[in-house]
Amino acid sequence: MECSAAELMISATARLLDGCRHVAVGVLSPIPGSAALLARARSGGRVSIIGSTLPEYRTDGGVDIFDCAGQGRVDAFFLSGGQIDGQANINLTGMGDYPNLDIRWSGAFGSAYLYFMVPRVILFRQEHTRRVFVERVDFVSAPGTSAPGVYRPGGPYALVTGLCVMRFDRSKACFALQSLHPGRTLEEVRDNTGFDFDVPEAVCETKVPDQVELSLIRGPVARDIADAYPAFARSEFGVSR
Amino acid sequence: MQTEFCRDADELVSAIPDGASIAIFKDSGVPMEAARALVRRGVKGLHLITVPTGQLVADLLIGAGCISTVETSGISLGELGPAPNFIRAVRSGEIKIKDATCPAIYSQLQAAEKGIPFMPIRGLIGTDLLAHRPDFKLINNPFDDRDKVVALPALRPDFAIVHVALADRSGNAWVGRQPELKMMAHAARCTLVTAEQITDDNILEEERLAAACLPALYVNAVAPAPEGAWPLAMPGHYDTDADHLKVYCERAREMDGMVSYIEEFVTGSSEAAE
Numbered sequence: 001m002e003c004s005a006a007e008l009m010i011s012a013t014a015r016l017l018d019g020c021r022h023v024a025v026g027v028l029s030p031i032p033g034s035a036a037l038l039a040r041a042r043s044g045g046r047v048s049i050i051g052s053t054l055p056e057y058r059t060d061g062g063v064d065i066f067d068c069a070g071q072g073r074v075d076a077f078f079l080s081g082g083q084i085d086g087q088a089n090i091n092l093t094g095m096g097d098y099p100n101l102d103i104r105w106s107g108a109f110g111s112a113y114l115y116f117m118v119p120r121v122i123l124f125r126q127e128h129t130r131r132v133f134v135e136r137v138d139f140v141s142a143p144g145t146s147a148p149g150v151y152r153p154g155g156p157y158a159l160v161t162g163l164c165v166m167r168f169d170r171s172k173a174c175f176a177l178q179s180l181h182p183g184r185t186l187e188e189v190r191d192n193t194g195f196d197f198d199v200p201e202a203v204c205e206t207k208v209p210d211q212v213e214l215s216l217i218r219g220p221v222a223r224d225i226a227d228a229y230p231a232f233a234r235s236e237f238g239v240s241r
Numbered sequence: 242m243q244t245e246f247c248r249d250a251d252e253l254v255s256a257i258p259d260g261a262s263i264a265i266f267k268d269s270g271v272p273m274e275a276a277r278a279l280v281r282r283g284v285k286g287l288h289l290i291t292v293p294t295g296q297l298v299a300d301l302l303i304g305a306g307c308i309s310t311v312e313t314s315g316i317s318l319g320e321l322g323p324a325p326n327f328i329r330a331v332r333s334g335e336i337k338i339k340d341a342t343c344p345a346i347y348s349q350l351q352a353a354e355k356g357i358p359f360m361p362i363r364g365l366i367g368t369d370l371l372a373h374r375p376d377f378k379l380i381n382n383p384f385d386d387r388d389k390v391v392a393l394p395a396l397r398p399d400f401a402i403v404h405v406a407l408a409d410r411s412g413n414a415w416v417g418r419q420p421e422l423k424m425m426a427h428a429a430r431c432t433l434v435t436a437e438q439i440t441d442d443n444i445l446e447e448e449r450l451a452a453a454c455l456p457a458l459y460v461n462a463v464a465p466a467p468e469g470a471w472p473l474a475m476p477g478h479y480d481t482d483a484d485h486l487k488v489y490c491e492r493a494r495e496m497d498g499m500v501s502y503i504e505e506f507v508t509g510s511s512e513a514a515e
Contacts, residue, residue: 027294028317051319053476061420062268062293063351066344070363092315094331098373099338104331106323107315109294112342113364143367150366151388231320
C-alpha cells in the first residue's frame with residue numbers, strides 16, 4: 001500500500017500512544033495531531049488540540065491545558081525542535097549567541113513546562129539531518145533529563161523522524177533506534193545524526209499503515225485536523241475545512 | 242470610574258504613551274485594528290507582552306518600529322511560517338527579548354490579578370530560559386525543603402488591549418470562550434476594549450452571557466471596531482482572510498516590502514485596507 005512520508009510518521013506516532021487516555025496537541029504540530037486523532041479513532045480516549053475550534057477537542061481555555069498537565073491529567077504531548085540533541089534536550093529558541101541569535105526561531109512555547117509534566121512526550125521532526133540532530137543544542141529551551149530531586153513526572157519517550165523511530169532511555173539519557181522506515185538504513189541514520197545512539201541487535205522496519213489505517217487517516221483524521229491545520233490538510237490530504 | 246466611550250480605535254489607543262507596556266492575547270479576538278491605530282500614531286518604545294504567544298499583531302507592531310521590548314513564549318505566524326519582522330528585529334538587536342514559557346506568563350498575570358508578589362511554577366529548572374531571566378528565582382518549597390520551585394514575579398501590564406465580539410453601553414465586555422481576556426484585564430492597570438458590536442442591552446443581565454463577561458469595573462475605555470480582528474478570524478463573525486495573510490507574508494519578507502505594506506494597509510486611506 002502506497003503511503004506518504006507524513007502518513008508513515010502519523011501511523012508510527014499513533015502506535016506510540018497506546019494506552020493513553022488523554023493526548024494533548026500543541027501548536028505547529030499537524031503530524032502529531034493527526035497521530036493523536038488516529039489513535040483515538042482506533043482505541044478511544046480524549047484528544048485536546050490547541051487552536052482547534054471543534055468542541056470535542058477544546059480544553060477549558062488556554063491556561064487550563066497547563067493546569068491540566070500539572071495535575072497529571074495529560075498522558076501524552078508532542079514537542080519538536082530546531083535542534084534536538086542526544087540527551088533529548090530541545091532548542092526552539094535559536095542558534096548562535098543568545099539573545100542576538102544568528103538564527104532565531106519562534107520560542108519555547110509551553111515546552112519548558114510540559115516536558116517536565118507530561119509522562120509521555122514524543123519528539124517529532126520530519127527533517128532528519130545533522131543540522132537538526134546535534135551533539136549539543138545551542139540553547140536548552142527544555143531539557144531532556146533533570147537532576148535527581150527535580151520534580152519531573154514527565155519527559156521524553158520517543159523520537160519520530162522522516163527516517164526512523166527511536167526510543168529514549170531516561171535512566172541512561174540516551175536514544176535507542178527502534179525501527180527504520182522502509183528503504184532506510186542504519187548507515188543513513190548514523191550519517192545524518194550528530195549524536196551517538198544505541199542500536200539493538202535486531203532493528204525492525206517501521207510498520208507501514210494498512211488499508212484500514214490509511215482510510216482513517218485520509219477520512220475522519222484529515223477532516224478534523226483541517227480545522228486547526230487547514231494548509232496541512234489541503235496539501236497533504238486535499239481536504240478543506 | 243466610568244468606562245469611557247471612544248469614537249474609534251485611534252481615539253482609544255491615544256491613551257497609550259510611548260514606552261508603555263501592553264498585553265495582547267494570542268487568539269481571537271486579536272485587536273488588529275487597535276494595533277494598526279498604534280502604528281498610525283507612530284507610538285515608540287512599547288514593551289509588548291504576548292499572552293502567552295504572539296502572531297501577526299506582534300509581527301506588525303515590531304515591523305512598524307513601535308516595540309523596544311518583547312516578553313513572549315514564542316512568536317510565529319503558525320502555518321504561514323516564521324514571523325519575519327520579529328526574527329529580523331531579534332537578530333539586529335533592535336528589540337530586547339525576554340523569553341518565557343506559556344504557563345509562566347499566565348502565572349505572572351495571575352499573581353498580578355491576585356495582588357500577590359509572585360507565583361511559583363513547576364518546570365523551567367535546567368533550562369537556558371531560566372538562566373537568562375534573572376527575574377525568575379529558584380527557591381525552596383517552603384513546605385518541603387528537598388523540593389525546589391521557580392518563583393515568577395507578578396506581571397502587571399500598563400495596558401491590556403482586547404478585542405471582543407460584543408460590549409454594552411455600560412462598559413461590560415463579553416469575552417466568549419477566552420477567559421484569559423478577563424485575567425489580562427484583572428492584571429493590567431488599564432484595559433482598552435475594541436468591539437465588533439456595541440449593544441444597548443446590559444450583558445450582565447443576560448444569564449447566558451454573564452459568565453463570560455468582563456464587568457465594566459475593569460474596562461477603562463471601549464471603541465467600536467467592526468472587523469477589528471481583520472485579517473485574522475473572529476469566531477461567529479468572520480473567518481481568516483487567507484489571501485491577505487499571503488500578501489502580508491510576501492511583503493514582510495523584506496523591510497522595503499513591510500514599509501509598503503504599512504503604507505497601503507495601515508497608515509494609508511481606509512479604502513485601501515478594505
